[in-house]
Amino acid sequence: MALAQEDIEFIKSHLGExxxxxxxxxxxxxxxxxxxxxxxxxxxxxKHQRELMYQGFQQMEKRFEQVDxRFEQMEKRFQQIDxRFEQVERRFEQVExHFEQVERRFEQVERRFEQVDxxxxxxxxxxxxxxxxxxxxFLWLVGFIVTCTGLLFAGLRLF
Numbered sequence: 001m002a003l004a005q006e007d008i009e010f011i012k013s014h015l016g017e018x019x020x021x022x023x024x025x026x027x028x029x030x031x032x033x034x035x036x037x038x039x040x041x042x043x044x045x046x047k048h049q050r051e052l053m054y055q056g057f058q059q060m061e062k063r064f065e066q067v068d069x070r071f072e073q074m075e076k077r078f079q080q081i082d083x084r085f086e087q088v089e090r091r092f093e094q095v096e097x098h099f100e101q102v103e104r105r106f107e108q109v110e111r112r113f114e115q116v117d118x119x120x121x122x123x124x125x126x127x128x129x130x131x132x133x134x135x136x137x138f139l140w141l142v143g144f145i146v147t148c149t150g151l152l153f154a155g156l157r158l159f
Contacts, residue, residue: 003011
């Protein structure tokens with residue numbers, strides 16, 4: 001059954017009125033109660049979501065506090081490490097000072113060795129002089145003995 005053009009015109013003109021009569025602006029009482037129940041459930045769900053978000057934010061806050069505490073602990077550790085490095089630096093400075101003192105002592109010992117070397121050189125010179133004197137005396141003694149022996153043989157020949 002095909003609709004005539006007049007029927008289509010009639011439906012178009014009255015369609016707005018019919019929809020307005022059946023619209024949600026004037027819902028039946030049962031449908032209105034159902035909508036209210038749905039709104040209450042949506043509000044409760046929103047409230048529940050809000051509570052979950054609040055709990056999530058609180059947990060994030062706790063985690064941030066834990067991270068802050070860890071950073072503070074790390075900062076304390078770094079400070080301790082800095083203090084240890086300062087102690088090590090002080091120890092190195094003390095060791096360096098000790099080495100400087102040892103170096104001074106070695107310099108003093110070196111000077112003393114130089115003095116002892118000079119003394120040994122003087123003693124060596126004295127021994128050399130004594131050897132020269134002894135050599136001269138030996139030569140004089142040998143010359144004296146040879147001369148005396150020669151005079152003795154010459155005197156014995158004459159007698």
